[in-house]
Amino acid sequence: MHVINMEHDVFKANDKLAEKNITKLDKYQVFSVNVMGAIGSGKTTLIEEAIKHLKDKYKIAVIAGDVVAEMDASRFRKLGVPTIPVNTGKECHLDAKLVEKALDKIDLNNTDLLIIENVGNLICPVDFKLGEHLRIVIVSVTEGDDIILKHPMIFKTSELAVINKVDVAHAVDVNADKMRDDILSLNPDIPVILTSKHDLESLKAWISFIELGLRRTREAQRK
Amino acid sequence: MHEFSIACEIFEQVQATALAHGATEVKHVTLQMGRLTHTNPEQLSFCFKALAEGSISENADFIVEMVPPSLECACGYMGPVDEKQIRENSELKSELLVYVAAMECPVCGKQAHMTGGRELIIKSIEIETEKDLAADSK
Numbered sequence: 001m002h003v004i005n006m007e008h009d010v011f012k013a014n015d016k017l018a019e020k021n022i023t024k025l026d027k028y029q030v031f032s033v034n035v036m037g038a039i040g041s042g043k044t045t046l047i048e049e050a051i052k053h054l055k056d057k058y059k060i061a062v063i064a065g066d067v068v069a070e071m072d073a074s075r076f077r078k079l080g081v082p083t084i085p086v087n088t089g090k091e092c093h094l095d096a097k098l099v100e101k102a103l104d105k106i107d108l109n110n111t112d113l114l115i116i117e118n119v120g121n122l123i124c125p126v127d128f129k130l131g132e133h134l135r136i137v138i139v140s141v142t143e144g145d146d147i148i149l150k151h152p153m154i155f156k157t158s159e160l161a162v163i164n165k166v167d168v169a170h171a172v173d174v175n176a177d178k179m180r181d182d183i184l185s186l187n188p189d190i191p192v193i194l195t196s197k198h199d200l201e202s203l204k205a206w207i208s209f210i211e212l213g214l215r216r217t218r219e220a221q222r223k
Numbered sequence: 224m225h226e227f228s229i230a231c232e233i234f235e236q237v238q239a240t241a242l243a244h245g246a247t248e249v250k251h252v253t254l255q256m257g258r259l260t261h262t263n264p265e266q267l268s269f270c271f272k273a274l275a276e277g278s279i280s281e282n283a284d285f286i287v288e289m290v291p292p293s294l295e296c297a298c299g300y301m302g303p304v305d306e307k308q309i310r311e312n313s314e315l316k317s318e319l320l321v322y323v324a325a326m327e328c329p330v331c332g333k334q335a336h337m338t339g340g341r342e343l344i345i346k347s348i349e350i351e352t353e354k355d356l357a358a359d360s361k
């Protein structure tokens with residue numbers, strides 16, 4: 001019998017591919033965001049709002065991850081932005097390889113902002129970087145106020161947290177401020193935004209955060 | 224459940240390495256899994272076995288060594304997460320949460336940077352080759 005040392009890190013292999021994706025996006029001066037969150041958290045709606053408000057100013061493309069259907073992709077296409085649906089089949093997350101393939105179908109010369117909607121899930125996407133400049137996690141108050149502490153790693157590893165549907169917090173007996181405190185206890189440096197699709201001011205905060213990230217990243221990419 | 228895709232990657236790597244070394248059978252596959260990964264060792268082992276059916280890895284023992292998280296702090300501390308603090312936090316139900324809650328530097332108390340605990344490494348494989356078999360039969 002022989003022992004053969006392999007030292008092959010499975011996640012690092014994905015990370016390396018994600019680095020390659022980022023290098024490509026930087027070359028074309030594209031700002032990419034990875035939007036993660038459970039099914040029903042409102043990812044698609046918040047992305048639609050961002051597209052509506054930013055599409056006249058910036059060229060936007062979307063990668064829409066879905067287990068099987070193309071429902072979300074068609075919602076983005078209706079807004080007139082190029083959309084690549086990525087069906088993961090039985091998988092519960094996007095990975096760098098799937099994004100690499102999708103990037104080949106996007107006209108990066110004509111893209112300023114690439115929005116990647118991950119598959120609805122708070123667990124699996126954590127281990128897989130895609131090649132994003134900004135990792136965003138969206139939760140809604142309807143998921144219950146213990147949702148944060150049940151999924152610590154996604155809040156620990158994201159760079160922006162959004163608590164959505166705060167207009168119905170009272171109805172579902174959830175305190176959105178407690179959710180914010182829980183997020184900050186896991187990750188004291190993370191910006192937290194509270195949103196509701198019925199409150200334009202809150203949507204503006206969400207949209208300006210994306211725009212700010214885009215401008216800052218673009219400045220860095222030009223150097 | 225993303226164990227299946229990870230198991231695919233592991234299976235491919237193991238097979239390629241084993242065959243490159245002239246293996247007739249893979250006896251052991253040893254993995255190191257960080258405690259902060261969202262991967263379940265039993266499910267991973269199950270998926271691997273399903274994939275390996277009919278291959279030289281079919282009967283391989285799947286050994287998973289769990290790796291505790293480690294920290295690096297601005298104050299200079301480098302080392303594992305404070306086990307004492309974990310015990311104090313034991314009323315917290317999830318093991319993952321306990322580890323994440325303990326991501327403070329045991330020296331200065333500030334939030335420290337994770338340096339380990341999120342890895343999934345195929346550490347080694349143990350194989351049998353034609354030569355081994357010939358030697359055994361002597």
Ligand SMILES: [Zn+2]
Binds near residue numbers: 298332335
């Ligand atoms: Zn310290």
